[in-house]
Amino acid sequence: xxxxxxxxxxxxxxxxYLHVGGARTALFNWLxxxxxxxxxxxxxxxxxxxxxxxxxxxxxxxxxxxLGVEWDEGPFFQSQRLEIYRAxxxxxxxxxxxxxxxxxxxxxxxxxxxxxxxxxxxxxxTKLQKGLICPxxxxxxxxxxxxxxxxxxxxxxxRVPREGVTKFEDAVFGPxxxxxxxxxxxxxxxxxxxxxxxxxxxxxDIDMRITHVIRGADHLSNTPKQVLIYQALGAAPPIFAHxxxxxxxxxxxxxxxxxxxxxxxxxxxxxxxxAFRNFLALLGWSPGDDSExxxxxxxxxxxxxxxxxxxxxxxxxxxxxxFNTQYFQKPPVEDLLPEVEAELKRSGLWQExxxxxxxxxxxxxxxxxxxxxxxxxDFSGWARAFFTDDFxxxxxxxxxxxxxxxxxxxxxxxxxxxxxxxDWNHDACDAALRALATAEGVKAGLLINATRVAIxxxxxxxxxxxxxxxxxxxxTVARLRRALPMVQSKLSSAGHAAx
RNA sequence: GGCGCUAUGGUGCAACGGUUAGCACGCGGCCCUUUCAAGGCCGAAAUACGGGUUCGAUUCCCGUUAGCGCUACCA
Numbered sequence: 001x002x003x004x005x006x007x008x009x010x011x012x013x014x015x016x017y018l019h020v021g022g023a024r025t026a027l028f029n030w031l032x033x034x035x036x037x038x039x040x041x042x043x044x045x046x047x048x049x050x051x052x053x054x055x056x057x058x059x060x061x062x063x064x065x066x067l068g069v070e071w072d073e074g075p076f077f078q079s080q081r082l083e084i085y086r087a088x089x090x091x092x093x094x095x096x097x098x099x100x101x102x103x104x105x106x107x108x109x110x111x112x113x114x115x116x117x118x119x120x121x122x123x124x125x126t127k128l129q130k131g132l133i134c135p136x137x138x139x140x141x142x143x144x145x146x147x148x149x150x151x152x153x154x155x156x157x158x159r160v161p162r163e164g165v166t167k168f169e170d171a172v173f174g175p176x177x178x179x180x181x182x183x184x185x186x187x188x189x190x191x192x193x194x195x196x197x198x199x200x201x202x203x204x205d206i207d208m209r210i211t212h213v214i215r216g217a218d219h220l221s222n223t224p225k226q227v228l229i230y231q232a233l234g235a236a237p238p239i240f241a242h243x244x245x246x247x248x249x250x251x252x253x254x255x256x257x258x259x260x261x262x263x264x265x266x267x268x269x270x271x272x273x274x275a276f277r278n279f280l281a282l283l284g285w286s287p288g289d290d291s292e293x294x295x296x297x298x299x300x301x302x303x304x305x306x307x308x309x310x311x312x313x314x315x316x317x318x319x320x321x322x323f324n325t326q327y328f329q330k331p332p333v334e335d336l337l338p339e340v341e342a343e344l345k346r347s348g349l350w351q352e353x354x355x356x357x358x359x360x361x362x363x364x365x366x367x368x369x370x371x372x373x374x375x376x377x378d379f380s381g382w383a384r385a386f387f388t389d390d391f392x393x394x395x396x397x398x399x400x401x402x403x404x405x406x407x408x409x410x411x412x413x414x415x416x417x418x419x420x421x422x423d424w425n426h427d428a429c430d431a432a433l434r435a436l437a438t439a440e441g442v443k444a445g446l447l448i449n450a451t452r453v454a455i456x457x458x459x460x461x462x463x464x465x466x467x468x469x470x471x472x473x474x475x476t477v478a479r480l481r482r483a484l485p486m487v488q489s490k491l492s493s494a495g496h497a498a499x
Numbered sequence: 500g501g502c503g504c505u506a507u508g509g510u511g512c513a514a515c516g517g518u519u520a521g522c523a524c525g526c527g528g529c530c531c532u533u534u535c536a537a538g539g540c541c542g543a544a545a546u547a548c549g550g551g552u553u554c555g556a557u558u559c560c561c562g563u564u565a566g567c568g569c570u571a572c573c574a
Binding site: 011012013015043047048050051073085100101103104105106129132153156173176178179182183186187188189190191192194196197198201216217218220221222238242244245247249251252253264265279282283285287288289290291293308309310311312313314316318319320322323327329371372373374378382395400401428444445448449452453458459460461462463464465466 | 503504505506509510511513521525527532535536566568569570571573574
């Protein structure tokens with residue numbers, strides 16, 4: 001382990017979508033691999049035929065791609081390596097490290113060992129009761145032969161030493177050790193011939209030359225079992241790094257009832273992958289100082305297992321949203337263009353000319369809009385009017401800013417004077433509007449707000465004059481005139497309502 | 500029930516024996532202002548509890564409590 005680049009893996013099982021906990025684990029593995037110049041493998045742990053849903057694999061892959069976690073090798077599927085595990089289990093059985101078990105599989109739900117009758121039996125008896133020691137462990141050759149002849153399904157269990165301790169090194173929790181007497185004779189190979197998780201991970205991690213196992217802390221307690229397997233196989237265990245879990249606001253494990261938990265739903269909502277990454281990276285990891293906003297390159301540069309915390313973290317959506325807004329404002333506009341382009345394509349607003357001839361205009365529009373954006377979907381949402389003439393007028397905005405009787409007349413005059421401007425720029429528009437306000441004896445704000453609603457349909461929008469410049473003279477004037485009847489009818493209906 | 504892990508404001512993290520316990524999100528106020536954001540400034544808000552060790556504990560040790568995890572022929 002002293003030489004060579006690290007090899008790590010992310011090993012989800014397709015029993016659900018890629019959730020934020022898995023995403024964070026994947027991210028840490030990826031950041032670690034990139035920081036160290038190592039290799040990241042993707043392995044699908046699909047040995048549980050009952051719960052496994054093959055169709056979910058694609059979604060997990062997509063989630064990882066959206067997240068920007070790119071793997072170097074794989075995906076490998078455990079379901080295609082079944083013979084390897086079977087052979088390994090047989091080897092363990094032959095060497096005596098494992099033993100054949102003919103017990104009937106425990107019912108899934110009845111795993112509770114209840115603590116009512118605490119009979120003071122001898123130690124051995126208690127362990128048998130607690131299920132730590134399998135009764136098949138010391139079956140005689142004759143018994144074994146008999147069971148086999150009866151055709152009873154056979155599983156292979158690991159013969160856990162009855163005494164001593166099993167130690168391993170954890171990069172975040174430090175040196176760990178467990179009493180072997182507390183470890184049950186766990187199953188390696190099920191009676192249906194499929195490997196359990198414990199066997200599968202170890203065999204694969206050895207085979208795939210994994211050097212660092214970075215995974216959720218829910219695996220911490222079971223790690224000694226895996227170390228036992230490594231030892232029985234004469235293989236050196238990797239360095240483990242268990243990362244704390246992510247909990248919901250109620251401090252329980254994150255699940256559906258906490259709302260969105262799949263990364264796909266965050267993508268759909270309009271979060272930026274980089275913002276999501278930044279947020280996730282800081283959930284259970286810290287660079288050691290007060291840095292918050294860190295672009296991905298900086299994350300890679302600074303990531304270290306030493307900065308991983310040991311306490312479970314609560315997923316704070318408000319902070320995620322804050323990161324998202326930061327990523328709309330701070331990076332160079334160019335970084336944002338592809339994201340906005342994708343969004344406009346999704347919503348059917350995209351114009352090919354923005355990719356080439358009008359790229360500069362597109363960039364300027366995005367730059368103008370972005371300070372107010374919270375989600376990428378805002379570009380086709382409230383900012384829609386920048387990309388198409390086909391937009392609606394927000395009722396609340398009209399209500400709020402179209403209530404002065406003189407508006408229709410003034411807006412008409414404004415359209416005329418704007419149309420007459422020889423030069424179309426911020427200051428010219430500004431001067432024209434203020435001149436009219438002065439002439440009419442009204443505050444500029446009255447005209448500014450009413451005009452904003454008239455040309456983009458929204459109250460919440462960028463500053464007016466820059467908006468007019470971006471929209472262009474023709475569209476600005478046309479929209480102003482188009483809005484006149486709407487302002488008029490809004491006023492008259494309001495008047496009727498009032499009288 | 501057993502075993503284990505963890506414990507700094509509401510949340511995420513700093514402080515790895517000596518700081519007026521710091522930063523960020525969120526929250527409240529003020530400023531800015533052309534709507535709404537952004538930004539700037541200010542503020543409220545924490546070392547779970549009890550014992551030790553030490554000249555000195557957020558920090559080290561023990562206990563309590565709480566949360567979480569494992570205890571499946573799930574992963």
